[in-house]
Amino acid sequence: MNMIADTMTANMDNKPEPQVNLDIEYTETVGAYTCDDAKISTRDVNVFYDTNQAIHDVSLDVGRNEVIALIGPSGCGKSTFLRCLNRMNDTIDICRVQGKILLDGENIYSKKQDPVLLRARVGMVFQKPNPFPKSIYDNVAYGPRIHGLTKNKAELDDLVEDALVKAGLFDEVKDRLHGPGTGLSGGQQQRLCIARTIAVQPEVILMDEPASALDPIATAKIEELINELRKNYTIVIVTHSMQQAARVSQRTAYFHMGRLIEVGDTNKIFTNPKHELTEKYITGRFG
Amino acid sequence: MDNLEFDQHTSKEYNNELEDVRNHLLKMGGMVENQLRKAMLSLKDRSVELANDVLAKGDIIDDMEIKLDGECTRIIAKRQPAASDLRLIIAVMKSITDLERIGDQAEKIAHILKDLMSLDYQSPFYVELDHLGQKVLGVLSASLNALARLDADQAVELVEKDQLINAHFLELNDHLIEQMVRAPIEVKALLHLSHCAKSLERIGDHAKNICEYTIYLVKGKDIRHKDIQAVKEKLF
Numbered sequence: 302m303n304m305i306a307d308t309m310t311a312n313m314d315n316k317p318e319p320q321v322n323l324d325i326e327y328t329e330t331v332g333a334y335t336c337d338d339a340k341i342s343t344r345d346v347n348v349f350y351d352t353n354q355a356i357h358d359v360s361l362d363v364g365r366n367e368v369i370a371l372i373g374p375s376g377c378g379k380s381t382f383l384r385c386l387n388r389m390n391d392t393i394d395i396c397r398v399q400g401k402i403l404l405d406g407e408n409i410y411s412k413k414q415d416p417v418l419l420r421a422r423v424g425m426v427f428q429k430p431n432p433f434p435k436s437i438y439d440n441v442a443y444g445p446r447i448h449g450l451t452k453n454k455a456e457l458d459d460l461v462e463d464a465l466v467k468a469g470l471f472d473e474v475k476d477r478l479h480g481p482g483t484g485l486s487g488g489q490q491q492r493l494c495i496a497r498t499i500a501v502q503p504e505v506i507l508m509d510e511p512a513s514a515l516d517p518i519a520t521a522k523i524e525e526l527i528n529e530l531r532k533n534y535t536i537v538i539v540t541h542s543m544q545q546a547a548r549v550s551q552r553t554a555y556f557h558m559g560r561l562i563e564v565g566d567t568n569k570i571f572t573n574p575k576h577e578l579t580e581k582y583i584t585g586r587f588g
Numbered sequence: 589m590d591n592l593e594f595d596q597h598t599s600k601e602y603n604n605e606l607e608d609v610r611n612h613l614l615k616m617g618g619m620v621e622n623q624l625r626k627a628m629l630s631l632k633d634r635s636v637e638l639a640n641d642v643l644a645k646g647d648i649i650d651d652m653e654i655k656l657d658g659e660c661t662r663i664i665a666k667r668q669p670a671a672s673d674l675r676l677i678i679a680v681m682k683s684i685t686d687l688e689r690i691g692d693q694a695e696k697i698a699h700i701l702k703d704l705m706s707l708d709y710q711s712p713f714y715v716e717l718d719h720l721g722q723k724v725l726g727v728l729s730a731s732l733n734a735l736a737r738l739d740a741d742q743a744v745e746l747v748e749k750d751q752l753i754n755a756h757f758l759e760l761n762d763h764l765i766e767q768m769v770r771a772p773i774e775v776k777a778l779l780h781l782s783h784c785a786k787s788l789e790r791i792g793d794h795a796k797n798i799c800e801y802t803i804y805l806v807k808g809k810d811i812r813h814k815d816i817q818a819v820k821e822k823l824f
Contacts, residue, residue, distance in 0.1 A: 571671065584669070
């Protein structure tokens with residue numbers, strides 16, 4: 302295991318420290334941002350898009366086998382923060398990430414860390430279902446094939462079936478595994494994407510508004526699936542639906558203008574938040 | 589966060605709905621308070637008309653409870669309230685149950701008073717009962733004010749006062765029992781007075797419940813069945 306490295310940056314260029322323009326008076330995060338058994342630990346994370354600071358000093362632990370919901374108004378930085386957790390922001394040239402992000406104590410921004418392998422450990426499901434233009438089977442088998450997770454066809458078949466079962470999709474597609482993934486309904490496509498993520502046996506699943514493009518029934522299935530997946534995975538979910546956050550997560554973190562304002566037990570956040578900004582957001586008082 | 593505001597939502601319609609619920613709750617509270625006041629006046633003036641008036645208005649309070657329950661249910665279904673909005677709805681739904689029961693107790697008192705007046709029973713206990721009634725009326729009125737002003741400090745003081753009402757009731761009841769022993773012929777009338785006193789004591793309990801909901805609404809803590817001194821030290 303790597304020793305904890307000092308502050309790392311995603312892009313190691315020597316740009317001058319950008320000027321920070323604070324629009325809100327900064328107070329320290331309300332609530333316990335640490336966990337006893339943290340799968341992911343972030344400390345003093347700052348993210349810049351060129352000179353524009355999107356995330357300010359965010360420290361947050363994600364507990365093992367926990368679902369944590371990141372909520373906040375549009376542009377608050379919750380998706381940016383989520384994307385830091387598997388280095389998806391590396392693909393954006395002007396993006397710089399500072400601070401510590403540890404997965405099981407290892408700095409994911411260390412030079413030794415291969416981002417491709419990291420993304421196998423920390424999978425991601427996006428807002429819009431994005432199956433490959435391939436068969437259902439090949440969508441799920443794609444990851445295990447490129448990572449060499451199976452030795453033969455029989456093992457791959459088992460792995461694909463297992464992923465589809467875990468994603469709650471197998472019974473609906475078992476008779477058409479070689480039909481196109483894009484022929485499924487929106488909800489089924491999203492569960493296919495979850496199966497594709499699970500197939501590479503990740504430890505953490507990041508979900509960026511996974512049900513925002515789905516109808517209520519498909520959404521309920523995804524939420525039920527999240528509850529099931531929690532037994533085996535750690536899940537970080539960004540959602541605009543506060544009811545969804547309340548239903549699926551054990552902890553909730555509220556972001557506002559790039560800052561982590563409050564984090565705590567979901568039941569408490571939704572009945573008795575401590576910070577006025579959290580209260581205003583979850584009660585719909587932001588105009 | 590004690591400075592609760594219910595009129596700052598992005599949706600003005602939602603503001604109006606919450607405002608309506610609050611207004612209707614306070615209106616119901618005012619009506620219930622009036623019922624008790626009239627019942628106590630009926631006791632003081634030995635007025636059958638006032639007792640009848642209390643009995644006639646009972647249905648209006650029942651209707652208000654049903655109406656408010658419906659409004660709260662619709663808000664939950666349509667708005668999925670959270671945080672202070674959720675606590676407001678919960679506090680309203682619980683408070684109206686207590687208010688309706690206070691209304692029932694006021695009706696019960698009115699019934700008993702009519703029976704007592706038909707017995708033509710004269711006793712100094714009427715004055716003692718009136719003292720208890722005025723005390724309960726004062727606490728009920730203050731409880732409704734605390735709810736209207738979202739004043740948790742006043743609410744917690746009133747929760748404590750319920751013990752005084754209970755003590756007053758027990759003392760009065762002891763006196764009534766002593767009188768029953770001394771003058772068995774008066775037992776029927778004395779039992780009526782004892783039932784009146786018990787109704788007043790129950791109204792005190794309901795007023796205390798309303799104060800507890802006010803504290804829940806303002807502070808976000810459920811203090812029911814907790815030691816009030818410990819609550820004061822921790823929350824205030």
